[in-house]
Amino acid sequence: MTNIPHPEPAIEVEGLCRSFGGKQALRELSLTVGRGELLGIVGPNGAGKSTLMRVLTGLVRRDRGTVSVLGMDPAHDGLAIRRRCSYLPGETSVYQQMTGRGFLDFAWSFHGAVQQDVVDRLQELFRLPLQARVRSYSAGMKQKLAVLAALAPDVDVYLLDEPDRALDASVRHDLRTVLRDLHGRRKTILLSSHHLGEVETLAGRLVFVVGGGVVPQETVAAARTRLARRLRLRLGNEVVLPVGARVLAREADGVLLLETSEHPLQWLRGLDAEAVLEAEVGVLRLEDLYQELLAGART
Amino acid sequence: MIASKTWREIRWMGLVYLLILELLLIPAVLLWPDIYGDLQRSGLLKKVDYDLIRSITEGITNRNEEIAWVNWAALQLFFKGVNLAGLACAVLVGTGLFARERESMTLEFLLARPVSRGRILWQKAWPSALVVVVPVFLANWSAIWWARSIDQDLDFWPLTLCCIHSSLFCLMFLAFTTFVSVLCRVQGHVAFWVGGIAILQMGVYLIPRLRRYSVFRLSDFDWYGPMLAGNLGPERMFDLVHHAGNTSWVVLATAAFYAAAWHALRRLEP
Numbered sequence: 376m377t378n379i380p381h382p383e384p385a386i387e388v389e390g391l392c393r394s395f396g397g398k399q400a401l402r403e404l405s406l407t408v409g410r411g412e413l414l415g416i417v418g419p420n421g422a423g424k425s426t427l428m429r430v431l432t433g434l435v436r437r438d439r440g441t442v443s444v445l446g447m448d449p450a451h452d453g454l455a456i457r458r459r460c461s462y463l464p465g466e467t468s469v470y471q472q473m474t475g476r477g478f479l480d481f482a483w484s485f486h487g488a489v490q491q492d493v494v495d496r497l498q499e500l501f502r503l504p505l506q507a508r509v510r511s512y513s514a515g516m517k518q519k520l521a522v523l524a525a526l527a528p529d530v531d532v533y534l535l536d537e538p539d540r541a542l543d544a545s546v547r548h549d550l551r552t553v554l555r556d557l558h559g560r561r562k563t564i565l566l567s568s569h570h571l572g573e574v575e576t577l578a579g580r581l582v583f584v585v586g587g588g589v590v591p592q593e594t595v596a597a598a599r600t601r602l603a604r605r606l607r608l609r610l611g612n613e614v615v616l617p618v619g620a621r622v623l624a625r626e627a628d629g630v631l632l633l634e635t636s637e638h639p640l641q642w643l644r645g646l647d648a649e650a651v652l653e654a655e656v657g658v659l660r661l662e663d664l665y666q667e668l669l670a671g672a673r674t
Numbered sequence: 675m676i677a678s679k680t681w682r683e684i685r686w687m688g689l690v691y692l693l694i695l696e697l698l699l700i701p702a703v704l705l706w707p708d709i710y711g712d713l714q715r716s717g718l719l720k721k722v723d724y725d726l727i728r729s730i731t732e733g734i735t736n737r738n739e740e741i742a743w744v745n746w747a748a749l750q751l752f753f754k755g756v757n758l759a760g761l762a763c764a765v766l767v768g769t770g771l772f773a774r775e776r777e778s779m780t781l782e783f784l785l786a787r788p789v790s791r792g793r794i795l796w797q798k799a800w801p802s803a804l805v806v807v808v809p810v811f812l813a814n815w816s817a818i819w820w821a822r823s824i825d826q827d828l829d830f831w832p833l834t835l836c837c838i839h840s841s842l843f844c845l846m847f848l849a850f851t852t853f854v855s856v857l858c859r860v861q862g863h864v865a866f867w868v869g870g871i872a873i874l875q876m877g878v879y880l881i882p883r884l885r886r887y888s889v890f891r892l893s894d895f896d897w898y899g900p901m902l903a904g905n906l907g908p909e910r911m912f913d914l915v916h917h918a919g920n921t922s923w924v925v926l927a928t929a930a931f932y933a934a935a936w937h938a939l940r941r942l943e944p
Contacts, residue, residue: 432786435943457788468783472683484675485787521783 383446385410385532385563386431391440393426400426402587404440411561413554415578417571419669423587424567425465428534431565432462445531461486463525465536465567467517475505475512475520479527486528493553494527500549514541526553532563539570551577571665583668590668598667605663606639607632609653610646617645676789676797681804684767688805691763695755695813702750703820710734710742725882726895733899741903743826748898751814752840757893760810760844761872767802768851769864772939776859782944791939799852799932806848810841832904839901839911842924843893847872849931856938892920 386408393401401423408414416424429435431444433453442449444456470478483489498505501519509517518541525535538554539547547570554577558564568574575581583590605623609630616622616633619642624632630653635642639656713735722728733745775781784794814837818828851868858864879888897920900906911921 429782429944434782434785454788454790457786462786464779464782464786466779466782468780470679470780471778473679481675481679482783482787485789 383410384408384443385412385445386565387441387443388427388431389441391427391430391442392438393423393430393435394438400587401430401437401440404584404588406582406589408563408565410563411558412580413558413564413566413578415574415581416565416567416584417569417574417581417665418567418584419665422584424584425536426587427584428462428465428536428565428567431534432457432460458486459530460532460534461525461528461530462534463521463536463538465540467514467521467541469509469512469517469520469524471508471510473509475503475507475509478509478520479505479524482524483528486530488529489527490529493557494523496553496556497523497526500546500553515543515546518542519546522550526557530562533557533565535564535566537567537569539568539573547573583665585668590671594671595664595668598664598671601634602663602667604635604637604639605632606635606643607653607655608651611650611652614647614650617642619645676784676794677801680771680798681801683770684802684805687763687767688809691759691805692809692813694759695809696816698755698759699751699813699817700820702755703747703817703826704824706743706746706826707824709746710739713742726880726885730895733895740827744828744903745895745899747817747821747828748836748902749895751817752836752893752898752902753895755813756810756840756844757890760806760840761847763809764806764844764848765851765865765868765872767805768848768855769861769868770855771798771802771852772855773858773861773864776944777861781942785942785944791942792936795852795932795936795939799849802848802852803845806844807841810844811837828902829904832902835906835908835911836898836901839897839921839924840893842921842928846924846928846931849928849935853931853935853938856935856942892924 384407386406388407389405391401391404392399400421404423404427406414416427418424426435430437430442431449433449433456436450445459447456449456470481473481497519501516501523503512503516503519503523509520512520518538522538522542525538526533535554539550542550551573554564554566558579566574566578583595607626607630609628610616619637620633620635622631623634626632633639643651643654643656722731730745730749734742734749736742736745772781775784785791811834814833815830818830818833821828847868850871851864854867855861855864858867875889878884879890885891897906897918901911910917911919913919914922
């Protein structure tokens with residue numbers, strides 16, 4: 376038996392605009408998420424990621440554009456969409472006065488079915504004291520509870536706004552495993568995060584949202600090409616840089632961020648090996664790419 | 675689930691409210707024989723040239739003790755007890771219904787559930803209405819028993835009619851508070867606006883020339899007195915054409931405020 380891809384994407388957004396007062400939160404945003412795809416969204420605070428998720432769930436109205444989630448319009452079929460989607464808000468939303476167990480029962484009572492294996496797996500990883508009141512939880516524990524509430528329902532689409540917020544590195548690693556598992560079940564996942572490197576390893580595709588719009592793939596590709604000619608370098612005292620490189624920034628501990636006119640390794644050959652205390656070449660940091668796109672959007 | 679969650683959160687308020695109503699009621703009933711004696715001996719209140727006080731005084735100092743007792747019960751149980759404690763309870767219960775969810779950032783979670791906003795409002799409205807309404811009936815029905823201990827009577831049916839009207843009046847305030855709670859982001863702001871409007875209305879009520887413009891005219895002493903005496907039945911409570919129909923106005927206002935709350939909630943963006 377072969378899996379025939381569904382002809383209609385899970386999420387389709389075209390020319391989406393939304394402003395709050397005078398501020399435009401979403402500007403002609405367009406994106407498509409295929410059925411069973413795990414799409415990562417990255418962008419600075421206020422880029423419009425959360426507004427996009429809220430529009431998709433029908434919590435926020437759009438000013439212009441077309442939006443389709445599982446073939447339905449959130450403006451008219453919000454309730455039907457929410458039956459088939461699980462949404463994790465960007466701000467941790469848990470009832471402080473409830474016990475952890477009470478909160479989960481409350482959250483899951485609205486959905487038809489819960490994936491018990493996902494619950495068991497996450498609870499094994501998170502080890503939350505579910506009999507205790509949520510108000511006694513730490514920020515990380517509250518986020519774990521919210522994640523558990525959002526990932527357990529057996530739905531078609533998961534809209535996760537920064538699920539790894541307030542979680543430490545080991546828990547984020549475990550969460551990635553669970554998300555991969557969900558993705559393996561052909562669930563559609565739209566995921567936003569500030570842990571850029573981790574999203575890149577997890578998501579099949581990455582979309583950059585800056586200033587309320589998606590940055591075109593060509594712009595991202597051009598930025599990646601530019602970044603490929605960059606290197607970080609820490610040199611000994613009084614070393615003169617050979618021609619063919621310009622200093623972009625001086626970072627902490629005397630590290631120089633350089634852009635070379637030729638391949639950085641080629642350029643490095645012009646330097647005395649003894650003079651180079653530390654060099655980082657060819658490591659494409661997503662943070663750098665992010666900064667590059669932000670700078671491009673500003674200019 | 676939303677209804678049971680709301681009920682669990684506010685049921686203790688209902689108990690405290692019932693206790694307060696009972697505490698206001700018991701001494702008012704039990705001390706009546708002494709108070710009536712004092713009122714007969716004293717002419718002080720009769721000299722107060724203020725129409726509100728005069729109408730109350732004429733009622734509670736009547737030479738016929740049965741008439742005086744009914745007016746006293748109307749004054750203490752409903753004009754004072756329910757208006758005071760009931761309104762406070764309605765405002766306290768209503769402020770938190772939506773504004774607290776917004777303040778604690780759980781409203782987005784709630785609105786993202788696969789449940790319509792009308793259903794969310796309904797499942798928050800009916801438990802809060804129970805908390806505001808049921809104690810009015812329980813406390814005032816208990817007055818029948820307390821009155822017997824001082825050899826006075828309170829008829830069940832007229833008392834129940836008073837309970838219906840006064841609890842609907844509190845429900846109107848609850849509906850208004852619910853509406854404001856949907857509009858405000860902070861619980862304190864809801865209390866400020868609703869409390870401020872209630873105090874303003876009370877101020878208007880205390881100015882003789884402006885009294886007819888106060889919402890408290892709908893829950894006045896001269897409404898409860900005749901009702902408790904059995905002279906004002908359901909036909910006059912609800913008849914807007916031939917009588918004041920205060921109860922109908924209260925019902926209409928309650929429905930209007932809940933409709934406004936529903937409309938505001940449908941438009942609400944977290």
